[in-house]
Amino acid sequence: MCRFVIYKGTSPVQLSHLLTRPCHSIINQGWYDSVYDEELGSQPCIFTSVTPAWNNINLTRLAEKIKSPLVFGHVRATTAGSLSLDNCHPFVHGKLMWMHNGGIAHGNIELPDVAFNVVQGNTGQTSQHTSFLLILPDPNARTFTPDILRRAMLDTIASLNSLAEAAGVTEPSLMNFCVTDGDTVVATRYISSDKDEAASLWFSSGTTFSEDAEGGHYKMSKADKRENIIMVASEPLTFERADWMEIKTNTLVIITPRFNLLQIPIVDKYSAPGAVRGTEFAQEKGFLNPRKALSSFSSSGQSNRH
Amino acid sequence: MAPHPSLSRDLWQSDASTGIPRELHALREVRSVLSLAASDLYIFCGSQSQDIPVWDKQTFRLKDSLVGHTGAVLALEYAEEKEFLFSASGDSTVRIWSTSTLTPIYVLSPYLDTGAGDLFSLAWSRSLQTIYVGCQNTSVQWYDFNSEQHPVSAASAQSGGIQAAPSGTSTPRKAHNRDISPHSDRSAAPAPRAFLNIPAENVIDSAHYGYIYCMALLQDSEAGVKLVTGSGDEFVKLHAFECDNGAIFSLVVKDDTVYAGCQDGSVKVLDLETKTLVRNIIVQEGIDVLSMSMINSDLYTCSANGLVQRFSASFDCTASWHAHDGIVLSSIITHGNSKDHMCLLTGGNDDHIKVWELTSPEKSPASGTGESQNDVPAIDSHTSDTLTYALSKFVSIASISCNPSRREDCRQAAIWLKKCLIQLGAEASLLPIGEGLNPLVLGTFSGTTLKSKQPKPRVLFYGHYDVISAPPEGWDSDPFHMTGRNGYLYGRGVTDNKGPILAVACAVAHLLATRALGVDVVFLIEGEEECGSTGFGDAVRKHKDLIGHIDAILVSNSTWIAEDTPCITYGLRGxxxxxxxxxxxxxxxxxxxxxxxxxxxxxxxxxxDRVRQQTDAEKDLYKRLATITGRPASSLSSRWRExxxxxxxxxxxxxxxxxxxxxxxxxxxxxxxxxxxxxxxxxxxxxxxxxxxxxxxxxxxxxxxxxxxxxNWWLGELDDFWFKALESAVQQEWGMEPLRIREGGSIPSVPFLEKEFRCHALHLPMGQSSDQAHLPNERISLDNLRKGKSVIERFLSTVGEKGTPSAS
The missing domain is CATH 3.30.70.360 (Alpha-Beta Plaits)
Known part of the structure; x- marks a missing residue:
């Protein structure tokens, strides 16, 4: 099951292509309007539900009738905290939308809760959102540059690390975070460990994303040097092997407003270039979709086509 | 309506142009044409579909199809001496084909093939016998065909065994049967001879942050081969040039000059020797440049709106035509079907390849490898024309600062000037100075980095882009349409101050392009000078960090005292x-x-009480000037110094x-x-x-x-290094000693800048006393303008060579 997906395209996508029709469907989502409307403003719309996607007839109906150039989709699969609509990703503050996948090792850390009036909730997730907002120079700014969002993201990770360190937490934290202001998307695949793989994160880019075979088998195609569509997901959303690239552990990716995907290594004491990381930790936590699993998908996908 | 900012003259409709290439032929492909290559006999096409069609160059008939890839073919490269065609694909493999037998030879997999993603770009080095690959995972990888690495035979790979590590260096990996084995419907296609793997040590991880869209090789006999790469992260790498105008989609290299086609519709011209950006050609604003090809000194650019344009060595546009209905994605230059003419091949997402006959190769081109005996671009002969062309555009913007209804024109003039400076090789920006006031234009030309770590001198050039109003009464021609008559250019602002600004800018650009700029030149051009420079001082103080350290200030904002003798102004009243x-x-x-x-x-x-006494030397000067001007010495002294x-x-x-x-x-x-x-x-x-x-x-x-x-009043320092350098530059250019003169008027910014940057100012008037600044029929002599530019070049060369004159 897909835990999260990000879509950014030069033209808006019908939500159903992303969220309900592919085999991997997800339920909680936030999206920006495809046409700016002064009255509606520039903040995204959020849809959350505690029931499974395949049970939600209203979601299916809505997804057929809404188009958006930038969508965050999220499935809440953890059991930590209470299961209520207030705790469902994605979170919104003004123009900003945030979600994450993974888990913060708690120990006895007291995480900052200053922005509780912004984000209602009582799990670690909201606290990360809070600290992210705290670290932005101006969370209410009208625009953010890719650089400001990148630095805020790195500062947030660094501050969570130092909080954990100060509290003597030794267990690594999985920090796959995503934030967008509607123009730029910044996402991380990160773990506070130099020995383990982070929760998985993949991306795909191309010019069109369409149903290649019946039954929700989607394919990305490439008819230009440039990218019109960039997707980031916790696991591949289509069956085409070549469509998806794994983002390296401890890397920050940026989808720029001009549709360039940048992959920037996060350099800190947990970066271990060249080292082989173990997959057990993330797998144990249920956050790894390794290549092996994908390969089996891939061959079945091909046999379907031939 | 502001004029188009491009400084590239549209010569393609004029006699100077050799015309738009004739379309010889069109080839139909099934899907978007992403890449092209050509051998003596064939044209190869990489497209969104997986197979590579091969056309006969003589007949333009489809000859064959190279079958094997399972993804779009994103790049093609031809190695003439080996008769190899390399094809890079979205299936994360490079395939190597024989161009004589049109059969597969090798399949080359990148290191961590599944992690490398789409393979966007290829470059073949003949001297190193090495193929370079630019990948989606931001790595650059290469495979050396000279090396001891023993390719694994097809048979052993097919049997699914573990591959022998070439030279024992690479990690053993399983062959990817899925990619390699022919699909059932393709079983007729011949199998490649062997499977090759790029070893771990031939990988540069994170060579960029973005996809590596394009690469080119610099063949350098002394230092070996240098690889230049361009990426979605807005960098051209080799010396990490930042091109903050968007992704780099295409690259061509000529000698030590790299042309980088960018996302925003410009081409950056980078000089590798001096590590400087020498020019920024605006091809079409906002329309991505996706492919480029170069022959002799003609640069062909292919844009996302279907236009192909040709630029000359002087960066003028000499041809422009609609080549494809849609996006032009690829281009190459190759021999035509007979060897006596060259052709440009372009491919588009309109599923067509077009063959254009290039009628005017001035000399026979280098054999397709990129190792050529290219001539140095003839920049010199055209820069003067760029100067007058640019000035006519600048003058056409009625930037009258004292008239509130012209506020938008002033803003357009500032934007135009910023773009002009950027095209000439500067980094430029607008600095706001306050509500309702016209912004400052800040432009910095960075000189060549000196080998010694000694800091370069930095010269600030101050001028103003605003003009005084020009009611049509008394003018013989439209004040905002520059007109040339009898050796003079007429128009509001030609002498005060737009002409001198552009003369200095073109001088700096020329030095930059000829690797002779040894100083940094900072342009600080305001838009409120004719209204008393309101807000200038505060804005300069506020943005002092951006302006940086300054060693000398240069101004060119007045005229000679007479018609025929060049002057240097050394004093202003307050x-x-x-x-x-x-x-x-x-x-x-x-x-x-x-x-x-x-x-x-x-x-x-x-x-x-405090008026300085006249010295004897001063009295002599006034007497001498009186004979030249025919005015009594007392009138000069009372106007200048009383x-x-x-x-x-x-x-x-x-x-x-x-x-x-x-x-x-x-x-x-x-x-x-x-x-x-x-x-x-x-x-x-x-x-x-x-x-x-x-x-x-x-x-x-x-x-x-x-x-x-x-x-405040201002008095120059006549004995310092800078003044002497300027004086001798004028002397050399005009063949006579300049007169040292003063002005009865005031320029508040000159003493202000001296005080603020704690250095001396120099004032070089360019035009003659009859220039009629602020009056109808304002003009400047073309000769004065061009010689003024040359004086600046000489002056900057001198101060650049001598380094920072800290001792003086």
């Missing part, structure tokens, strides 16, 4: 502008009469006849000050004198005195 108002007048006032006496001497107490007082206007309310005493009297008074009068002291004593005189009149009225604006 000024105190004062407004007086007497409301509710009940009696006539004679206040103004108290300002001067019968001998026209200013009666303000202490006014003359203070004066002027009553500009007396405005009275009510019916302006003598029988009625007016209700309010307003008047404007100004005092010109000279060395060593103190600006503040004079301003205060002027006010005090007026108030005291008013009291003495025992008038029942009130007096309002308001000092509206002030400017």
């Amino acid at each position: 000024v105190v502008h004062c407004a007086l108002e007497v409301p509710h007048t009940t009696r006539r006032v004679h206040l103004l009469a108290t300002l001067t006496d019968g001998q026209h001497q200013v009666r303000i107490p202490g006014f003359y 203070p004066s007082l002027t009553v500009h206007s007396i405005e009275i309310s009510g019916p302006k006849n003598a029988t009625v005493i007016p209700g309010t009297v307003k008047t404007q008074v100004s005092v010109r000050i000279v060395p060593d009068q103190d600006l503040d002291t004079i301003a205060k004593s002027l006010c005090l004198h007026l108030e005291n005189s008013f009291k003495d009149l025992k008038s029942p009225n009130e007096l309002h005195v308001d000092v509206e604006h002030t400017a």
Whole structure:
């Protein structure tokens, strides 16, 4: 099951292509309007539900009738905290939308809760959102540059690390975070460990994303040097092997407003270039979709086509 | 409506152009044409579909199809001497084909093939026998065909065994049967001879942050081969040039010059020797440049709107035509079907390949490998034309700062100038100076990095892009349409100050392009000069960090004293502008009469105390100048070096006849000050004198005195290194010693900048005394403009060679 997906395209996508029709469907989502409307403003719309996607007839109906150039989709699969609509990703503050996948090792850390009036909730997730907002120079700014969002993201990770360190937490934290202001998307695949793989994160880019075979088998195609569509997901959303690239552990990716995907290594004491990381930790936590699993998908996908 | 910012002249409709290439043939492909290559016999096409069609060059008939890839073919590269065609694909493999037998030879997999993603770009080095691959995972990888690595035979790979590690260096990996084994419907296709793997040590991870869209090789016999790469992260790498105009989609290299086609529709011209950006060609604003090809000194650019354009060595556009319905994605230049002419091949997402006959190769091109005997671009002969072409555009923007309805024109002039400086190789930006005020244009040309770590001298050039108004009365031609007559260019601003600004900019650009710029030149061009430079001082102080350290200030904002002898200005008077108002007048006032006496001497107490005495040398100078100008020496000295007082206007309310005493009297008074009068002291004593005189009149009225604006005097340093360098530059260019002159007028920014940056200012007038600045028929001699540019080049060369004159 897909835990999260990000879509950014030069033209808006019908939500159903992303969220309900592919085999991997997800339920909680936030999206920006495809046409700016002064009255509606520039903040995204959020849809959350505690029931499974395949049970939600209203979601299916809505997804057929809404188009958006930038969508965050999220499935809440953890059991930590209470299961209520207030705790469902994605979170919104003004123009900003945030979600994450993974888990913060708690120990006895007291995480900052200053922005509780912004984000209602009582799990670690909201606290990360809070600290992210705290670290932005101006969370209410009208625009953010890719650089400001990148630095805020790195500062947030660094501050969570130092909080954990100060509290003597030794267990690594999985920090796959995503934030967008509607123009730029910044996402991380990160773990506070130099020995383990982070929760998985993949991306795909191309010019069109369409149903290649019946039954929700989607394919990305490439008819230009440039990218019109960039997707980031916790696991591949289509069956085409070549469509998806794994983002390296401890890397920050940026989808720029001009549709360039940048992959920037996060350099800190947990970066271990060249080292082989173990997959057990993330797998144990249920956050790894390794290549092996994908390969089996891939061959079945091909046999379907031939 | 502002003119188009491009400084590239559209020559393609004129005689200078050799015409638009003739379309010889069109080839139909099934899907978007992403890449092209050609051998002597064939044309190869990489497209969104997986197979590579092969056309016969003679007949343009489809000859064959190279079958094997399972993803779009994103790049093709031809190695002539090996008869290899390399194809890079979205299936994360490079396939190598024989161009004689049209059969597969090898399949090359990148290191961590599944992690490398799409393979976007290829470059073949003949001398190193190495293929370079640019990947989606931001790595650059290469495979050396000279190396000891033993390719694994197809048979052993097919059997699914573990591959032998070449030279024992790479990690053993499982062959990817899925990619390699032919699909059932393709079983007829011949299998490749062997499977090759790129070893771990032939990988540069994170070579960029973005996808590596394009690469090119620099063949350098001394230093070996250098690889240049361009990426979605907005960098061209080799020396990490930042091109902050968007992703780099295409690259061509000629000698030590790299042309980078960018996302925003420009081409950056980078000089690798000096590590500088020498020019930024605006191809089409906002329309991505996706492919480029070069032959001799002609650059062909392919844009996302279907246009192909040709640019000459002087960066002029010499051809422009609609080549495809849609996006032009790829291009190459190759021999035509007979070897006597060259063809440009372009491929688009309209599923077509077009063959264009290039009619005018000035000389036979280098054999398709990129190792060529190319000539140095003839930049020199055209820069003057760029100067006048640019000036005609600049003049056409009516940037009249004192007229609020021209506010938008002023803004357009600032934007235009910024883009102009960027095209000439500067980094430029607009600096806001306050609500309702025209922004400053800041442009920095970075000189060549000196080998020694000695800091480069930095020269600040100050000028203004705003002009005085130009009512059409008295003009022989439209003031905002530059016209050339009898050796003069006419138009508002040609001499004050747009012409000199562009002459200096073109001089710097020329030095940059010829690797001769040894200084940084910072352009600081304001838009409020004709309105008293409001806000200038505060803005400069605020943005001082952006401007940086400055060693000398250069200004070119006045004219010679006569027609035929070049001059250098070394002094300006200062000024105190004062407004007086007497409301509710009940009696006539004679206040103004108290300002001067019968001998026209200013009666303000202490006014003359600090006026510097004339030296004998100065007296001799005035005598000499008097013979040249035909004006008495006393008139020169009183205008340049003596203070004066002027009553500009007396405005009275009510019916302006003598029988009625007016209700309010307003008047404007100004005092010109000279060395060593103190600006503040004079301003205060002027006010005090007026108030005291008013009291003495025992008038029942009130007096309002308001000092509206002030400017300090300025006197240059005649003995310093900079002045001497400028003087000798003028001497060399004009073949005569320049006259040292002063001005009776004021430029407040000059003394201000000297004080702020703690260095000396230099003032080089370019035009002649008959230039009519601020008057109808403003003009500048073309000769003066061009020689002015040359003087600046000589001056900057001298100060660049000598380094920072800290000792002087």
